Amino acid sequence: MTDDVLARPAARRGRPPGTSARELEVAALRLFSEQGFHETTVDQIATAAGVSRRTFFRYYDAKADVLWNEFDTEVQTIRALLAEMPADLPVLEAVRRAVLAANHYRADDVPELRRRMTLLSTVPDLAASAAVHYDAWERAVSAFVARRSGQPEESLYPLVVGRAVLAACRAAYDRWSARADADLTVYLDAALRALAAGLADDVLGMEPDPVPG
Amino acid sequence: MTDDVLARPAARRGRPPGTSARELEVAALRLFSEQGFHETTVDQIATAAGVSRRTFFRYYDAKADVLWNEFDTEVQTIRALLAEMPADLPVLEAVRRAVLAANHYRADDVPELRRRMTLLSTVPDLAASAAVHYDAWERAVSAFVARRSGQPEESLYPLVVGRAVLAACRAAYDRWSARADADLTVYLDAALRALAAGLADDVLGMEPDPVPG
DNA sequence: ATGATTTTCGGCACTGGGTGACGAATAGTG
């Protein structure tokens, strides 16, 4: 998010920001977890970050946009990873590797990640806000597939691949945030392999066994 | 939409309704097409249907819900069709047949269908409102897959199939409403066959050729 | 017919998300 390539103070020009997008996100996540999304007003989030309501809407276009920071940067990551995949790899295999590589999280970040993803898939207003962010994710994959297949990005095949891959990943996300027993990448890998296998009836052993304890 | 199985007056008890969900939908679709979704207020829709603003919200929970009637009934249709599929059919083949059977529209209904679907996939607020309706669609397929595979509905495999199938169908919907050259079922068939084939790199000829004229 | 019952409707008031305008606050720059 910061445009400074290095850790420059950079000596910017005007009045320094009173908060940051990240700070607002943390405050919002805490309040949403404690008292619910709908029960939390934008005023409360802004006040928790020491800023006014109007300022919140300068950082985010909508109340529901506040939890999508990390997902949006993951889109950038996947786009970059796909661009560097060897050209002889099958399309779905390249996508699978890129997705898995983009979803390795530090252990310290996992609890927050889980709380955020649970909210995003549980609260109806937040799930609705996903559309535009999912769209960018799908387009990243569709554009890759389009380049590989020499088709325009809007044609049917790239569109189907982009959306189906995201669908599989979302299934893995939800299953992981509900069970919490295995690594996220295990679920992602299982879901994407099932997709590449044509969702055939014989891929039923794909669910990772629950880990005792 | 009318609950009368036959053309019964049915002699209901209280004050007769001043409008209907369908009438509100038609008025909304016209206004959205003419002047845009965000530029149309609920007051205008209600007035066009000869009713008050408050009454609109007795028929629909939200402004964006007004275009989802037919999609929701299609979910019911697919659920019923899946229940009657022969048990020896592969899962994806059964789903493909059910989806195609549920998407045969009368020629007279096609123009309205196209306008509605274009709005639903184009206007951000409407696309966001899709989440809950898509969820019901996915669950119908997931439940079927769960029954077939003897797994619980929330496990990974049924979840992936439900979502991936919807993803493929959405791609077909969008492509159809953008091009308008072939029948909707042609696109749906192509997308679902590609899914069953594992989205392999060799299914590139799936796009129907444009029809001259 | 008249009154009781049932169902829908309209009006009102209120909360909260989102936006535009404008001046104040706080930094660097010459």
Next chain:
DNA sequence: CACTATTCGTCACCCAGTGCCGAAAATCAT
């Protein structure tokens, strides 16, 4: 110090969505 750039806060406003309550319009019972 004056000038400029950037963020912030306040205010006013529109509209979506909700709870409340009484009125309207139908049927049913007597």
